[in-house]
Amino acid sequence: MVKKTCKGQINMNVVLSRRLLSLVFVLVTPVSAPAAELPSMRRTGVLPLPRHTSIQEGGFAVDGKFRLSLLGYQDPRLFRCADRFLRRLEQKIGIPLAPEPISDPGEAAFEIHCSAPANPIQGIGDDESYRLEVTSLRAHLSAPTPLGVIRGLETVLQLVELDGQSFFLPLVTIEDQPRFCWRGLLVDVCRHWMPLEVIKRNLDAMAAVKMNVFHWHLSDDQGFRVESKLFPKLHQLGSDGNYYSQDEIRDALAYARDRGIRVIPEFDMPGHTSAWLAAYPELAAAPGPYRIARTWGVFDPCMDPTQEKLYDFLDSFIGEMASLFPDEYFHIGGDEVNGRQWSTSPTILAFKKRRHIKDNRELQAYFNQRLAAILGKYGKRIIGWDEILRPGLAQSVIIQSWRGHAFLADSVRQGYGGILSHGYYLDHMETAAMHYKVDPLGEDAADLSEPEKARILGGEACMWGEFVAPENIDSRIWPRTAAIAERLWSSPEVNDVQDMYRRLERVAQELELLGLTHRTSYRHMLQRISGDQNFGTLKTLADLLQPVGIGTRHRTRKYTSMTPLNRLVDAVSPESATARLFADLVDRALTHQHGLRNELQEIRHLLIRWRDNHEHLSAIANHSFLLTEAIPLSETVQKLSNTGLCALDYVDSGQKPAKAWHTEQLELLDLADKPQAELLPAIVASIKRLVAAASASLQAPNR
């Protein structure tokens, strides 16, 4: 079926962010789409945005007759990839397709052409480019290597739309390749254990947004998470039984490679090693015994870098791990060594004196040089955190900057590769928009020379594990990480936040189909908290809240790795979509001339609903001990809603409020903006705008 026009779906995209609002208030009449249309490259749901996109009107029908053919170079990974693509397409459109991809080019209208094999071990700078051309009768995806095919097929899936006639691909020509070659996600499986299925579904999600480095934080004070056949006490005594067998690791590695993702293992040394030392206390800088840490922070236990037996141990251990993990890079951690053990051990003090090592930073540099020699022996290059940056490091080292752009700049000025993680810490509970603005080559990099800039390889989102369990980790990572993925893949000029959120919503939906649980878990957790009651009442509140970041949680109460993460703060999404859409609504109402009346009415409906919800929630609060702490928050939201409604009345009537009212509201707003139960209402700024508008005695719209 040839499509003559795709006008329908173009409008559809443009109005999405507005349509989302009907999630929030059901009784409000829908408003018409805004007149302005976004530029052509923005019209699809593809995220990250491709480098070049052109769209023609029309479509390539996607139905039960959809067949694909593989041309050119072929290998089993490509076949699996094509098969996975077909299964996902089938799931997306709900139409059965032929069970096997077809390699005979005869009939098939969707052709994949791959020129040559990829490297046997994926590395930095491997070609990920692809070209996609869709006409009304034929679609053609071509790529130099399977890596480009893997990326391109994700684009194809994101392009599938439907309209009044059928599912279809818009008629696009896309030429695409990434801006940065290192687009990573760190997952800490130490503070809280994450079973293999959590890793796999997150690899699926990474591939969906074209990320290519999985940084597996495998050892820390709280756990040693890999089976070592040479030193079995590491996983036996260092993991509470929660570790990956080497077979499972190999399984995950194959899974990642099928999706074009490198896996970098991190064994954090010489600090953050309590779990190692629980198994082998003789490696420590002070006498044991040691225990797996149950809390978090920077602890004293540390390896003793002055002992030769440590290097013998590490030589064997790294040899074992080097043969397990194929990637060229090996993450040695190196962060947060407090040096307390080193500064009190007589043998270490004597060693430093003998070798003229003036401080603990130099001692760590000595340790890193020894480590580098061992890793070199096994063909591995080093990546480590900021702190390893010391004179004498091999030029092949990559520095992962968690402390800021300045450290990243330092690294590349000194000739090292650098990747950025500062600004990409997911446990800070920032918005996608905030992360989206952080650019490894942003303003802070303006002073760098071109060769220095070229050494900035990309970035990594970091999911530290203090406040995540398998149940809620997906909701902390996704969909926000997709915004980081776009920052690292797409051109720096791609920075339309509204459009990013429009596409992010689609990604969030797609990821649920892939098996991610960021939305289903939210409902399950709200249901648990609500007990036998319908969770809709709690959801009305929860949709308006945002959890505080790790720092505030840490200060609020004493947490251990056994503390249940089943509270409202653990369920609520890091970013309130409802509050964001409400802010947009308030913005439109207070700045636009047209539609002001509709918008004010919508705002009123929402505020009334939020205000009245408190009574419903209070009525069921005594049914669940997990619900109790939500009540003060609910009351705060009620107060905020009342303030908003009052402000609306002033705006509507054109009367100016008394100054005392204004002052009183500001005090209330300040109070509301303080965490309760480690949560914040996300509508405070919007209510503030309404109060300001009321006080400015904004004129009512024409009736």
Add this chain to the structure above:
Amino acid sequence: MVKKTCKGQINMNVVLSRRLLSLVFVLVTPVSAPAAELPSMRRTGVLPLPRHTSIQEGGFAVDGKFRLSLLGYQDPRLFRCADRFLRRLEQKIGIPLAPEPISDPGEAAFEIHCSAPANPIQGIGDDESYRLEVTSLRAHLSAPTPLGVIRGLETVLQLVELDGQSFFLPLVTIEDQPRFCWRGLLVDVCRHWMPLEVIKRNLDAMAAVKMNVFHWHLSDDQGFRVESKLFPKLHQLGSDGNYYSQDEIRDALAYARDRGIRVIPEFDMPGHTSAWLAAYPELAAAPGPYRIARTWGVFDPCMDPTQEKLYDFLDSFIGEMASLFPDEYFHIGGDEVNGRQWSTSPTILAFKKRRHIKDNRELQAYFNQRLAAILGKYGKRIIGWDEILRPGLAQSVIIQSWRGHAFLADSVRQGYGGILSHGYYLDHMETAAMHYKVDPLGEDAADLSEPEKARILGGEACMWGEFVAPENIDSRIWPRTAAIAERLWSSPEVNDVQDMYRRLERVAQELELLGLTHRTSYRHMLQRISGDQNFGTLKTLADLLQPVGIGTRHRTRKYTSMTPLNRLVDAVSPESATARLFADLVDRALTHQHGLRNELQEIRHLLIRWRDNHEHLSAIANHSFLLTEAIPLSETVQKLSNTGLCALDYVDSGQKPAKAWHTEQLELLDLADKPQAELLPAIVASIKRLVAAASASLQAPNR
């Protein structure tokens, strides 16, 4: 922590069905709980209801200190069962527990005592009983064999509640055992292929409601779904590549055994064999070639029971399958032989004449006797559909009655075992309440003698595969099948439909946690149909609809196994909870004296919302071809809502409507009750009641 009172959770349970309504309308003030309390045995969420339950006030706290110990007989299955229990408990309460079950009785407060091993192969009548006693300090589950432990632990999970203080188990003493020993679910994997993961999650769900027979319908005209190493063409040419390897079968069998579930394979013979004959046409009663069927019904292709080579083939094949499937029973199908090939084949006609076989039914009896001899050789007993009931069958045969109670009665009168499936066909899209009323020992069995009654072993829910895909099969099976599970487990006196629905809602929630997709898939499918639009508008409509049964669908349009099952009829739940709760609301409003005003107000809110939804849905209809067919239904719902609102006005005002109005409404109601897009609005009966009340000029409540 010792709980002094459990008043809280008692009320909580009682008001559940009412609370559910806030799912439906958000803006309505909640009403208070009804005064009446249910008898004590009904207070928990356990489904099926145990034989004897007594509850004391108080609770046994369930928190991070929860530990269990295994006493008495132990085996690996019990350990796996205990471990699975702990993981599910952890998931349910969101609190980390110790990673391993503890076998040291010292500290543990939750003790499991098992007396003796179960049979190596689970069989009919194996003891499934257990006893559970929970005091404020100790809980004790005891059972004669691991089978009882498996059942009892499901009860424990269903007992977990929370209140204002903690999660807890109520202080119960439960003595439990099933009423029927055969509580099965048939899944047809032939008309539509179901991958292993679909089977596994449905085994999980079966275990959750204590079902014990998985009837695996493995061959039919549309597919032969098991790998045969002796006759590989069966799966190679008979399955489109969609079959279970023998390793996968063994995996499923072990999975089922761990959950106390027998697996009965069905190889339907001599009819329903197109897929066999596509591979081995020489077994047919007429010359081939044959093809896998793509449609459904009763087809001509049939085995030729007069050929000795057929019995040689079946001897080898059954030998292979008998060693794969351990259960004592082997299902030979035997249904719907139309006999056309038998009546036209000269050799068969000659054979019948020679042997004095007077008709095709007798010829099938001859075939079955030959089959019985082969099965006997491999130690297997026969189960088959109604049609195999002919003189000369061995007394060990079990008849599965799909045609009605009368056939079941016939079977047991003749000395055979019988199980009921008539009334348990899930593809008829009946309500849980309807299935709940069907009792294998119901009124139709009143004439039977006690020994005859004793031969009625139980029943099986049947999920035939014509209109299910992996995406929607869960929603067709669950939660309705849980009502059948209760009918087959609990005492016949257990028949409080309202209470069943209260507990069914909890089961439905629990099953989602277990990985069933009856609710997540509904949302995904509605999202697909809505395209880029928010699916909330469609959901408002879809929640009010019910799909027609297989018969009507079959007559409405031509279906094949490649027809997409992605339409609204495939997404919508077989039973509308919204409509059921609305009917309850209307019932209360029109029959009770108290609360009439509140209820009428609630009805009005709902009707306004449903009426107004049509405008919203129409506005987005042209965005999706899958949405188009919903619009006439939406209009019907709008009309029904208008009728309801008009009726309410009459009721409110106390005025009597004109007769013409009444007639007009009845016509509209009749029209509305006809399928559109293979769907029916489920609120017609309730609107009819409102119209009747209006015409009866019901007095308005006191203001």
